[in-house]
Amino acid sequence: MSTRPTELSRRGFLTGSLLVAAGSVLATACSSDPTGASASGAKTTLNVWYHAYGEAGTQQAVLRYAKAFTKANPDIAVKVTWVPGDYSGKLNATLLTDSAPDVFEIGDFNENFARRGQLAPLDDVYGSARSDFNKNAIESVTVDGKLYGVKMIDDVMALYYCKSALSKAGITPPTTFDGLADAAKALTTKKNKGLFLGQDGFGESTAISVFSNGGDLVSPDGKVEFGSAKALEALTGLKRLHDDKSLLLGFTTDWWDPAALNQGVVPMQWGGLWAMPAITSALGDDFGVVPWPAFKAGGTPVVRVGGWTSCVNAKGKNVEAAKKFVQWLWVQQTDLQTDFAESYGFHVPPRISVAASAKKLSAGEPKETVRLAQKYGKHYPGTWDLAVSTAFSAAAVKIANGQGDPADLLAGAVKKAQSEIDKQRGR
Template sequence: MSARRPELSRRGFLTGSLLVAAGTVFTTACGTDPTGGSSSGAKTTLNVWYHAYGEAGTQQAVLRYATAFTKANPDIAVKVTWVPGDYTAKLNATLLTESAPDVFEIGDFSEALARRGQIAALDDVYGSAKSDFNTNAVESVAVDGKLYGVKMIDDVMMLYYRKSALSKAGITPPATFDDLVAAAKALTTDKNKGLFVGNDGLGDSPSIAAFANGSDLVTPDGKVAFGSAQALEALTGLKRLHDDKSLLLGFTTDWWDPAAFAQGVVPMQWGGLWSMPAVSKALGDDFGVLPWPAFKAGAAPVVRVGGWTSCVNAKGRNVDAAKKFVQWLWVGQSDLQKDFAESYGFHVPPRTSVAASAQKLSAGAAKETVELAAKYGKHYPGTWDTAVSSTFNAAAKITGGQGDPAALLADAVKKAQSEIDKQLGR
């Protein structure tokens, strides 16, 4: 298969599809009927969508996996479609048409897809392997006791800190929110700020702060919970970072890119595990990782766990074959799961046994991150779509001292509940 790569222009591959049938890649797949049948003689053709991963080699990897699957299942061809641009918008639009993919990945899980009958329950796909998936991976795709996706990778988000910078300032890595505020202030100079959480001064911090003070965002039964006293207290607390002018704002890249931290612009940054190879290359072992600290005694620190999940189109013509593909790749093939997680980007395999065998996660800060995720990991609720999260982010103006905090949050709760009720058909 690798011998065929030079025949494809990068532009053509990014914007098109390739058909894998009987272990062979056909470059004419863009005209293949995604609903079944192919020139290879396969009885079924699956259309499998991926968003355009930024990590080099991922495109080739998913084609390699499809090739291995068709060798094991020659009656099922796989059309791999690589989708650049606004993947979520394109997916949501296509799911309403006859051209909807049979298998597709989504970022933070959407409960609405299950409620609308657009994705199939996959409990039978897990089988006995269900207990090997970490708790976060299982809970994040559960709706009314059924599992509607199989987690492909966990993306862990946490605090990076520069060991030498904190040591020089006589600062211990922050263990509480008060410690974090004090450290950010002490590390702020005329030339540099102490902490980077996002160009808008918010990033994930409002939701993470609420979690770190014991508040949910939305309850499992669809009730908005971010109007709690704990959430209000945490959001108001974030204002201290703004008042102290400790936050880096308007950098050339946002929090998801490690440049500000790796280049020494800030000694602390909220970031993702995916950035660790670049951070290690720039700083060696002069960095550590931390959860977002607990807001106060009795609460728990937090790391956020996102990632990507494989789903099956419940309204497609090839549900059984689609389930077979998802089961084969994301449940049965531990070697490919490990390859996908650590050979291109830097992610955590959702299966506990696979994560334990991943060499790059077995030592140092990477191992600490995996342990933090297992102990303190929180995922966004399945109802946390753009409409709901936007209302909460609007209330986060509290952190900048704009408006009455309680009134802002109460208004956000009302609007968010309306959106969730629409999702749930209430």
């Protein structure tokens, strides 16, 4: 399953759409009026887009941030546009029109935006704070040596487990894939399955498995690498989970929602740090978090690090004002960065110093998850767009389901993905 659509879907979008007719795009997304008491006298009005976060209070927070910015910069008003539904599709469509936002967020940064000239370089926005952003936050937005976004939050994904369920079964948290498969099988009963990875039985496990065996997806220079022997071995290994029938399938919500774990439907579930407050409310301290285990001895445990990045429209009319807004909010205002990361679900601030001072992430399982992300965090390559990830996922699913020759399936996916990446890079 492609990770980009998953990253978007987990937020629990409201209803809404963009209606496209005769070459024009009409937004039905919710927009605020320009904020701040002096907005009517502002020389510039920025349109800032956010996808419709599912965490309660997030929309009110970004409106509050916008108002504070305008108060500090009365010559620049801010209109917050809250975009429900298929945010990615709506953004891509609107960026082709004169109605394109000045500032917008991207989930799992895609370097295509930069390569086609849509994003303004933001190296100057970072200034001396650049060294305070974690490695993933810098690497994920770097294209040909320039920075094209500022990471707003790191979303960390790992494996949750119910302590009492594993203890009762005499099972310790798995440290290898075989251990995970053994645990899932042992915890499966007539009424319950042992592991939930997603409604389709895969979620993010295909790409994560490749990482866990020391493999990679795409190299920094755009060469597809998921056709390696290590990748093939890991993907073939996933077949065991499906053959054992130890995976929960077709649950009412997907992996991004902790309901399956919280309701005791499964004792182990892949999930995000954002869900930890809800899990704590349901289970108290009867849960733990571990990385996706190394495929085998010598492999690498994996914690997935995604998140959202603030970008500036290079083709907009207000580039300098837009850069000023991004710098003010996501570089300078560390108190607001902490609020955004801690108050609406849990997320990790990309700023090292801010993450270190975040009180709600300073103890217990939140602290452990942050530590795991720092040690084992992996992000998807900037070339991992829908076409590339779909080619990979389609082959991986067939391999895990025993539908064809694994090597042939993967070789075909490599060919398709390489063709798409070559198009991205104009090769």
